[in-house]
Amino acid sequence: MQPEVILNTNFPNLKLYAKGKVRDIYHVGDYLLLVSTDRISAFDVIMNQGIPYKGMVLTKISEFWFNFTKDIISNHFITTDVNKYPAECKEYAGVLNGRSMLIKKGKVVPIECIVRGYITGSGWKDYQKTGEISGIKLQAGLQESEKFPEPLFTPSTKAEIGEHDENISAEQAMQIVDKNTFNAVKEATINIYNKASDYALTKGIIIADTKFEFGKVNSDIILVDEVLTPDSSRFWPLDKYEKGRGQESFDKQFVRDYLISIKFNMQPPPPPLPDDIIGKTSEKYLDIYKKLTGESLV
Ligand SMILES: Nc1ncnc2c1ncn2[C@@H]1O[C@H](COP(=O)(O)OP(=O)(O)O)[C@@H](O)[C@H]1O
Ligand SMILES: [Mg+2]
CATH class of the missing domain: 3.30.200.20 (Phosphorylase Kinase; domain 1)
Known part of the structure; x- marks a missing residue:
């Protein structure tokens, strides 16, 4: 049941x-x-x-x-x-x-620590407009969903409920948190991403990008919040990956696509979700858990 x-x-x-x-x-x-x-x-x-x-x-x-x-x-x-x-x-x-x-x-470090291994989402949009992501100048001619030579650290602000996070440059982030904290969370973010994405690849999953939060306990910086979940990350099936287009993903894509299909204005109140959208989304969450860990909830 x-x-x-x-x-x-x-x-x-x-x-x-x-x-x-x-x-x-x-x-x-x-x-x-x-x-x-x-x-x-x-x-x-x-x-x-x-x-x-x-x-x-x-x-x-x-x-x-x-x-x-x-x-x-x-x-x-x-x-x-x-x-x-x-x-x-x-x-x-x-x-x-x-x-x-x-x-x-912890006392939450007030920036969202985003790392991108592949160009997609708001990064792809910004790159098409400016050739840059979060103030980082990128080579010309990158295709949608292409892998970056090195993962990019692209922090954002932490928005209140109902607001959207905003991408910021390293300089802007260093006005919100001090330089040592910035460097420490950046290094941890990249190291965790590299280790986790190598592992995920062996399970047939590309971690296109993800977001971490850190907190301070006394003067130590620790990893907090949720880690590498479908809510905080873009997971793509490796066997269907192909650059030059958007990718299928293991997350709320069904819900997002449904909301777009009914032309939801993206403001509360939300519309009711059909049962099949709820069911398929639930299956996606269970599926990614099984693929990543080999364990099964049901
Ligand atoms: N160890 C921690 N100490 C203090 N706050 C934390 C810790 N881990 C997570 N949080 C905070 O708890 C909240 C998690 O709830 P969530 O529903 O993900 O919130 P949000 O809508 O901000 O994403 C976040 O605001 C996060 O910053
Ligand atoms: Mg959250």
Whole structure:
């Protein structure tokens, strides 16, 4: 039987820390409890329906990558084992099981650390207009979806809910965070991307680009948030890859395409999603989890 789709959590005995587009975060002592709901946002608008298994897939994939990247940089992961959570969480175990993570609280570094291995999305648009991405001058004649000689670090601002992130240059980023922090998150971003994308290729997946967030605990910089999930990354099937055109992807493409097909104005309120779009999207999330980790949720 399919688990219940969770759109919102409400744990009266825990203090809410924040609600993001997808995650509800609670204080638990000195730690945080990061709960991935089944909410889905597209074009930065949160849909009214959830995607079955999505919160669990995001949690499991992040856990996998936290473990995989911990030799490059330490991270916020403590445990996903509800039995090891502090006592005040126990009464919510039914909802928390499989979709939550106890984490170290960090002071979030206020830039989104985007790394691009291939030219697509807003990078492709900017390149066509200006020959540059985030102030980085690129060679002429790149084709859509082409691999860069070296991955590019292209940070963006962190927008509030309902706003869009904006790409910024390294100089602009260094006005938001200090130079040492900038260099540290840049280096970690590139190193994690290189290691993870080599691994993903062996599983038939291209990581075209992705976004990381970092946090500070005392003066240490650690990896936080979600890591290399279909929500934070573009995953392409390697066997269908061909430069010179857009690629099929393992993410919310069905939802995005549907919204475009009905000419959604990309402003709330969102339209209802048809069942087959929800079902196919759920399958995509389950599929990428299985391809990446070899494990299966259902
Ligand atoms: N270890 C951490 N400490 C503090 N905040 C964190 C940590 N990990 C993630 N966060 C924050 O929790 C939120 C995650 O919820 P999410 O739904 O992804 O939000 P958003 O809509 O901002 O993407 C993000 O704002 C992220 O910056
Ligand atoms: Mg997020």
